[in-house]
Amino acid sequence: MIINGAMLVALICSLCVWLIYQSHEEARHNAIENSQNVALVAQRDILRNIEIVSLSMDALAHRFQNTIYQNLTNSQKHSYLFGNGLEMRHIALSAIVDARGEVVATSLPGVPGHNYADRPYFTIHRDRFEVGLYISKPLAAKFDDSRQAVVLSKRLSNIDGSFAGVVVIALELDYFQELFSGIALGEDGVISLYSRDGIIYMRVPSSTALVGRDMSKSPNFLQVRDAIQHDSGNFFIRSSTDGIERLFSFRSVPGTRLVVMVGRSEKDIYREWRNDVYGTLVMMSLGGLVFLALFWVLRKELRKRVEAEEKLNQLARVDGLTKLINRRTLDDLLKDLWSVSQRGNVAFSILFIDVDHFKLYNDTYGHQKGDDVLASVAEAITSALPRSSDVAARYGGEEFVAVLAETEAPGAMLVGEKIRNAIEMLKIPHSRSQFGHVTASIGVATYDRTAHASIEAVLNAADGALYEAKGSGRNQVKLSSAPAAVAAVAAPAAVTAS
Template structure:
């Protein structure tokens, strides 16, 4: 009993540094993961910002180029209208009249036909021919727009293909047009200039947006004018105005957002801007997979390295904890060996002295009694002579077991005092209680079966002393009184209990 209590005391008082080590390593791992995660998230945000800035620059570059070229077309139209309204051109030759009408149109890039139409849509003048071919364009959307609205300004048509039998008749075009009105506002005709959409192909070819991203030019109704690369062969001239992403682009005018493409169902970063005051919108749709490909590779490498580092750290921590546990167990065994008598298994003299000092101080503070038993085996020298040292050791172990079995409280302590003598410390126990415990020990020893070769069992003599908390008492006097009571028990015939308070 006392040996187990001593073991619990040693174990309970031993610090568990491996728990602190595991906790510290776990916090370190969590901190490393948190820091790496924060850095990766920040790099992800930086990559997004860089991609948005790059896409915005591309959009602005396209906007500037398109706006500059459209302004050239508009200048050509305004010059054509101004020249057509001059009365003096009717008296000059056809060559001079053609030169005056179309002198500005020759500078426009990817210029198609520049036409002057009367109020019925008939061709009055053609930039490609001095004598224009007969033709009627009243069914074109731009002509109908100017007939219906006098304040349309410059109108940009939907994509169309030329009606002529020329070599480039299969190329898509758009037309820029302006209304010709009389001083009173009467509709007189339309000036129209076409531009081949190959212009956008050349413009886009100089821009590197990756292999899985797209550039798009849309009109105000969501009709596709140009695209790189072409996702489908019939995309040009097709309306995408009902697509959610296009609706948002046309509604907001400019900005950026991330969404899923309705055409290839990929996540894309859409960056878009309206071209000046024109009914045109340029958008760049960058592939998110392509955009973050480099970041993902970096994230995989860093995450893998971090994982290996954290796993290695925890493995080393567990190995160190194992070594610490082994060391602690070894220290506990050494502590137990230092605190417990090796022969009998009860506390040794050193532990007894520590317990006595501790309980004496506690008794002095609380004013409660403290009792000490001194127990000695009777005639042990002759017993040892008859049975030898091995028999004597066996007898001491039996006595230690019996003594330990008869003290019940965790605070009580049984110890080997020296030789065949034992001591019991009974905290908060008065003389009456100590006498009962002592008598129980004496009777239990007397009831043991005799050792082989002996007719009578081994017996013990017990002396006890109790501190009553009176002034002038000391631990030395308490132990001296118990030892003196033991001597009296021996003197009175042994196998008995004597109290120093008798």
């Protein structure tokens, strides 16, 4: 028995080790996925704004080379070039530089003139015809040394294709800092914008001393240089500045040499996992000792485990938010109900319930408040059901279903009106609803052997009645294909709801 117990303990320990490993990999996978999503959001924002700037530069070049421009006065020329130009908070300057490097037009007329023929954003277009949009390294603006910017430039060509100068727009680095500062990265998290050749454009938490630094020769960059030439990827690396090991996920910005890097600290990624491991190890140690000493309780513990699994299976059939049965359980219940009705021609009714303007409620009050509304609506539905045999379920999103066994259309309409009124009486404020508070629309369908060939047909009928209720102004109960005997019940309910 002791040998068998020891073997079982070893098996359990092995299983725990495997679970620990799997949870470790899951934590890593989740961190990568989250970081990639953050990098993607930042990448798309940067790409969108670069595309906007690029289109603005094309428009500026077109206006400058238009024959109309040559016949205007100086003040008219400035208004023609820049009057309807790009309006972005962080655009510091737009300008036209001729083939000699002289500024011939600028959005800031008061800025002193300089010759820019030696600047990379000028020479690259002069020397290479095929270069499209060029993004410079970070630099200090000549008109204001306290402001750092990157210069985006495009080539101007004469009719014969010869070099005519460049059009430039200076984008302040504050744009990247504001974009990155709004992203939550966890403890010791960082987000950076690099070029593929190792130039730092921005880092948050911000470090002014790092902006513009060339890291191409640093040991850390050399380790990841080849990796960041790809469109996206991940790597672990320890920072040479603060000594923190981080998982970096990166995405390149299409059409540029820029790469967005999102770094989460190893400590932050695995914090919960480590807590779980410590708890697991303690429990393993105590459990092992107790198990070896009291092996005779194995049968009892196994019985408890079986009971716990059965309880979990039961919980799996209930919607966690509303505590109603979930869609899967509802499907099983409806199948059974259909079988019973086919054997004995027993009537039943289905109510489709939908919270009115729920998306607008979520947009206005937030998803947490929306969850609270769904929970309250579920309680109201449950309390309005007259019999313990009646069942309410969450169908999905803000939709609910009530199943009334052995209930004809008149009774179903009365229950539907009772549910509608119970929801309205919650008096949950909803500023974007015409009623001023949360309401619900309800569609009712009663099984008719001649009209419904399947349980899905009854559901579809209730769903159609629901859409009719919504189309009629919401906050009311509608019966699908209501027979004449029900008209006296359905009409007062609709009038009351409206």
